[in-house]
Amino acid sequence: MDKIVRVNTQTGEVTYTKPTEEQAVWGGRHFIAKTLINEVPPTCEPLGKHNKLILANGLFADTSLTTTGQLSFGGKSPLTGGAKESNVGGFAGKRLSKLGIKALILEDIPERNKIMTRVLHVTKDRISIIETPELKGMLVDETFLALRKQFGEKTGLICIGPAGEFKMHGAGIASIDDKGLQVRYAGRGGLGAVMGSKGIKAIVIDDAGATYIPDYFDAELLKDTVMKITKTLFENPKSINRKKYGTLDILEMANQVGIFPTRNFSSGQFEDVSGLTGPDFAEMVQKRGGVGKSGTPCVPGCTIQCSNIMPDKEGKKRVASLQYENLSLLGPNCGIGDIDDIGELNHLCNQVGLDAIECGAAIGVAMDSGVANFGDAEAAKDMIRQVGQGTYLGRIIGNGAAFTGQAFGNRRVPVAKGQAMPAYDPRALKGNGVTYITSPMGADHTAGNAFETLKTNNPLGLENQVNNSRQLQVRAAILDSMGVCLFIRPAFVKSPELLTNLYKARHGWDFTLGEIKYMGADVLETERAFNEAAGVSEKYKRIPEFMTEEPLPPNNTVFDIPQEELERIWSVEVRTDSF
């Protein structure tokens, strides 16, 4: 990928550059971190002209490596105030790579904050901004439908919903597959609002006639390594379960160990998870038939295939795909246990353009504040619809959990750095508390999830949590820079030489495992430097006090890792002997 493209969203000017030698080594999240620190003033307003919306492909986007095609979105986050990267499947990343585009950077904003509804149209020959007032306020499915009609079905499509247009801090960026079925989100951090602030409703990537041919250093080695990785994953029991049950595979265990957010994080265990577990869900999908399907890929060519298409009782699409975190936050965290209600809630989030995790946490806080009763699924659906309509309540919910807490004078707000916690309560999975507080991303399970080490590292103890999170965070940063899914991890854990071989084969880089690990650490250091300059660090943004005061049933533990220990994380050495 030999092009970095910049689009000025005020003037429409487009500029192309070749990646410098330095830039060539930065993929995905790494590229975003470096672009932020080099080009965006850390104290700038996230929705103002100095912020940039950066789309960056990973280092292996133009290979056939399984799970690649995860496209990274980034910028200064309106939600956390710090550096943000959020990546997503779909077909856009691969199509960008076919055009040889390593990164697409949206700069500036329309003059005088004018509200504009436009499509950024990317083709082989031309990149242009097209006025599309007819898309204004449109829901996500409708938008994709209109785009497919106008620009064709074989295009990479990205858009925001009304939440992004309203510049709500909980807004995400949606992508879709070529069949127009599976909506996926670069959900976290409010990047949908950044896109909205630039007056871009959608991005269409048309790779027809693309002539870019990747220049593999050692095509044979690449092919061999890619095959070996796929094979390793096929044999890995976790991967096998992921295809069968998707991310819901972990639900039963999460509930059992008591980290499953229930009724605004007041318990770690929901009374009845039948119908919600991986096996129950898969069985339901199979029984109902219709368009329903388990084990679908989210990027073309993925062999893990943890996605699903959830059917309703008539076999029509209810939502695609339903993931563990969304289910938990929109479901039991709101006291809701019916899978159809939860599916519908997730679908509504997808339609209005809201991060489902942030939304579920916000509704949980609202219910905890008396806006509706826990368990009232119809009230929850209504709240999300109101987000799309921009009512006053919708404006509150759409701005996320912390905002909702402030609106209703409720301090029981499960956030870190202003971002809602995903479905792993840090009082009973303390390693995730470390990640939430110290990660430059704020609360984010993909930034270093200690659930992975549940059996090797006591989740309730104080021992080794900081070191463990440190290693997990470095690892996540590497994968986020490669443009692969975190679920590729078992292959590199088992055979680290598969990782070094990849770098060698694709790029000709002779990196040792240690050097690759240090690149991961460099991602974190860069993001951290940006955050420090923006005033967003673990020094100031601490664990919510209620999590240090209210013991979490059934373990009845609080989050008690001392602040000094959290702040020591940056000096913990990176392990170079294993992935």
Next chain:
Amino acid sequence: MDKIVRVNTQTGEVTYTKPTEEQAVWGGRHFIAKTLINEVPPTCEPLGKHNKLILANGLFADTSLTTTGQLSFGGKSPLTGGAKESNVGGFAGKRLSKLGIKALILEDIPERNKIMTRVLHVTKDRISIIETPELKGMLVDETFLALRKQFGEKTGLICIGPAGEFKMHGAGIASIDDKGLQVRYAGRGGLGAVMGSKGIKAIVIDDAGATYIPDYFDAELLKDTVMKITKTLFENPKSINRKKYGTLDILEMANQVGIFPTRNFSSGQFEDVSGLTGPDFAEMVQKRGGVGKSGTPCVPGCTIQCSNIMPDKEGKKRVASLQYENLSLLGPNCGIGDIDDIGELNHLCNQVGLDAIECGAAIGVAMDSGVANFGDAEAAKDMIRQVGQGTYLGRIIGNGAAFTGQAFGNRRVPVAKGQAMPAYDPRALKGNGVTYITSPMGADHTAGNAFETLKTNNPLGLENQVNNSRQLQVRAAILDSMGVCLFIRPAFVKSPELLTNLYKARHGWDFTLGEIKYMGADVLETERAFNEAAGVSEKYKRIPEFMTEEPLPPNNTVFDIPQEELERIWSVEVRTDSF
């Protein structure tokens, strides 16, 4: 004043201590700053158990010095996240001093954030917390009426309105005079929410039978100095105009020089200020008669008497008192020019318990976002009523201008450190921009108002703004620690020895003018240290970008003092040769 009283709002426990030698030297704002840095973790949640609500009398509260009785309220601000002091007239400060109470510190919060409606009852013999569920949700006038009935008319009364009970970040703390007429506010920074978080709806200070006798070091010198200060002020033209026209005295000039916030800070000049200027207002008050009155005191014994009782057309109270900043923000800043509408808006703020500056700025932002048209006074009144009712729109407005801007995706938000700017647009009075950004208080005209130096320091130039603000801020900090009104200032400017004599006569302290100035600087340094540790400094919290991009008519200037110069303010030397 020989008592510091602490009340635990969870257990009801009351403890008394004598001020240490160090504490004795700290009055009002100084006492609050030191208590915060010594006792409150800077990163704590402002509405959580670690924050404290501190009531502190000034160093001269127990003397007959004119304007004394200004009672300082303080704590960690929910609005700015930093140190906060806000002082207020009324009869409570003097009554506390008659009981010999230097400071009253409310600690902890009710268990599990339980919502409680209680009165803190302070008498000569006993301090106790009384459950008063009947006051729940009551407007401020009704609350004071109920308190006067239950506790007698000769009591110092303090309360919050529904806004404080809802823990809205724009909530203030109200006080009233003995006639039950003039409502005044410790408005800024959301301290009403801190009081609400502690489950205290009102504080009643009954000084009946008080036996405390202040121990003046030199009663004769004190009497003589106090007399001389009063005499100097009587002869001062500014003071004379303040009695005639109140703070509205400056309105015409502010409009003329183009710093008068109009339609959400989009102009510095309102098209028609007739009926709003000091002379017009005074004439109207006189014509309407009834309870209407200009030149009333806000603390017993004040000789400046800049307050007023604004009558409606029938001569009944519309609002008391109407001040320049409130009028500007609720009026022209919302496109509203009718004095009766503005009086009613201010009255409504007073009733629901909201800071009128923050509220006017929030409504201006809401109007700028299309919630209502500029100039629609009925819509504005409705918004404030909704604050009292806790509707969704009310929850948005009640949380202030920045919150409202986020809700509606509008970046034209006139705040510094999250707090709304008072009625001096910093683009045409750049010294105030320096104060807004650098003051530990956030945007606050009482923290160092360059309007005072309008004629000696070009308000549009870049020269000397930082130095000027520095000197004004130090001076304000001294006065806020003495428990006097800023309007006493001309006496000390003219005769600095009156200031040093006061310290000597009351306390026996041989402070030079320079030493007193350094005490002022120490207040700022202490607050600044607290803010730095909380992550709230001018490094991170900068001038809103729209004020650097949109030139302000009629001067068509932007705020352009370089950030580095702002950050240099702390090293600017304090002038010791003049007050």
